[in-house]
Amino acid sequence: MMPNKNILERILTAGYTYAEYSRKNSEEIEKTNYDELSESDKELFEYKKLNLQRTQRIEKSYRVSEELKSEIESIKEKQLWMVITEAWCGDSAQNLPYIAGAASLNGSIELRIMLRDSNPNIMDLYLTNGTRSIPKLVAFDKEGNELFAWGPRPKAAQLLMNQWKSEGIVKPELYEKLHLWYGRNRGRDIEAELIEILASVEQD
Helix, strand or coil, X not given: CCCCHHHHHHHHHHCECHHHHHHXXXXXHHHCXXXXXXXXXXXXXXXXXXXXXXXXXXXXXXXXXXXXXXXXHCCCCCEEEEEEECCCCHHHHHHHHHHHHHHCCCCCEEEEXXXXXXXXXXXXXXXXXXXXXXXXXXXXXXCCCEEEEECCCCHHHHHHHHHHHHCCCCHHHHHHHHHHHHHHHCCHHHHHHHHHHHHHHHHC
């Protein structure tokens, strides 16, 4: 993709910091009157509430590995990391805390959260097999050159999802199995993939 400083300006203007995004989600859950929601909105609210709990659980226990820490700290030039997501996304709840934890170790990295549904023009630049799958992490240098993209989930998790779908497993069980995988994996795969990506960017 060609360098594009306009996208950097858009991300910095419209994007949330991780703290702002977390606070926004917490306040929305606290202030929502559940009884006034439609049935579909109640279902969405329950996803958001559960995902906030998942995220907070990871935040409390996660410590960045020494190998990933080394790769992050080796970044000397300014980078902008954009994550496209939504609070109802289970994959995001399981991956975003690891991305944010890693990014926080280096002041040269600025992390911004872009809401998928409010920014379709940006989302559509980073489709996965033609779909608006999230979360999507995209990193840029200060000139707007794209350094790397990752998402929407670790490769091993995606392979399992493909397998389960081929076996005809229905959605509720499908996502139950996926979140069980995330719970057991404890961020190992996303860390390994980020380490590999960052090492590759350094060599370039």
